[in-house]
Amino acid sequence: MATPYLRVRSGEVHLPSTVVVKPGIIGELGEYIRSLGYENPLYIVNAYTKEHFMPEGASFFDAVEATLDYANAALSSVGGHDAVVGLGGGKNIDIAKYVGWKAEIPVISVPTIPSHDGIASPMVSLSGGGRPYSHYSRPPRHVLVDPDVLAGSPKQYVLSGYGDVLGKYTSIYDWWLAHVDRGEHFDGYSAALARLSFRHVVRFRKEIADRTYDGIKALIEALITNGVVMSMQHSSRPASGSEHLISHAIDSILGRKGLHGLQVGLATIVAAYLQGRDWGRIRKYLEDVGAPTTAEELGIPEDVMVKAVATARSLRDRYTILHKLGVDEAVARRALKETGVI
Template sequence: MSDVREAEGRMRLHKPQVVFGVGGGTKIDIAKLSSANQRVPFISVPTTASHDSMASPFASIKGTGRPYSIKAQSPIAVIADTSIIMEAPYRFTASGCGDVISKITSTLDWKLAHERREEYYAQYTSSLASMSARHIIENSSLIKPGSEEGVRVLLEALVSCGVAMCIAGTSKPCSGSEHLFSHALDLVAPRRALHGEQCGLGTIMMAALHGIDWRVIRDTLRIVGAPTTAEEIGIEDEYIIEALVKAREIRPERYTILNEKPLTYRSAKMLAEETGVIG
């Protein structure tokens, strides 16, 4: 939060008409939250395409006391230069695909919460988010190192996800059980992988819990060069299992498939093994 406070101080001093957030997800989120607090419009200028923060109204900031994102404000514009984004390590692009494909399970979780708890649910918004995931699946062969067309496909999907959250006024269409797993992993593992990489693994396992074809998700991630195993992201199996068990506790108010099918250590281990996430 110190970076957010520093940015707010500069805004009070210089009184800008608009704030530009230039960089990766962390820089954009700092600009997003600080400008929201100072009631200054914000423009997002991403230099990587690693997750959907570039167009969403939510920010993930260390020091807030929450392992998940908080409401900030939507950008009034997103300026994404594909030639600049292509200069970033390809790992960030593959991570972005993991974040987008997670909408397969997050939208299922959102609908489940509506059915079980009569929570607000918007079919159009859900369709927009899930369509973004299908866009990646259907065009996965285009997403590869050095492919500007692939970057465009990913950017379209990421911006659509951000718009879905703007319309819904909640992160639920884009953040479900797979994100809870990723947030839990951030807390229990001694080191982190990229957000989208963790969400990709989470989506494989949560898809299996939902009873849908998790192999399609795994295969798509492999095609775009994203990790599909704990070994590939450098995290030991024990932390994957612990995060699966702990995930439901991260946001108790958020109803997901983990409420329908609570995981014990044994069932979490079986889930991770059956989907090939751990060996």
């Protein structure tokens, strides 16, 4: 079967108009945002980013939790502002994207940790109504990255971003599988870009682990590339497959949100095993940077990990290897044991 090549999901693709990777840019953030033409932005922050990175005197909303309630509260505060700035991690940036989408004003993404591929993506992930809320909005109009700030973030956040990108090894396969088995739309060009991001972080994994300038730059390039791919497809499909479903299932069972990319990296080992592919390769790539390769390292009980793999396919109607195999607890336990995850 021939691979469909370069088919975007519609005739309209929104991408960031500005991506700046510049050491020290956060120190001049207010001035730089004014140079983009915005006089009165609303900053979405938490206590740490407000104290350390937000320009003095700026208007802000304190994003305590990544929930629809907080996102809608931020939306009610945006009147009179000409842009919204997500300053911080995934929570702040997702709320900013939600507010910008609903209020129809530009979004400026300013990550302070490289822990996720939502930095430049159009996807919004919030919780509400007892289940995760994920929606396609629009990507940030501007992405401003200070590699010095990201290199100074705790190593677990750097490894989380790395794990999120490693997940493309299995998400692309799941996307192709859905095309073959179910006739789902598949785009070879977008898949190639996502695969390139995987190869990029693997090539620079030592530098990423050491948090050098080249390593952080490579990680950011990969995370932004995945945001572009999701924009092209109007969906997280190229970047999110069985490995992401397993991570979401862990959160659902435990009733808390763990560090997403670390869980995705761990789940990629299991997903690759179920796909009949080289799961040992993924395990080694995680070990090489000091990322967790067992459930115990992440504080996930064995029975929770088994249940997560067995029930992940029920979380959403997105066909993956979990659906094809009809994975149950016996299959899940065997996969987890044989890969050493439990």
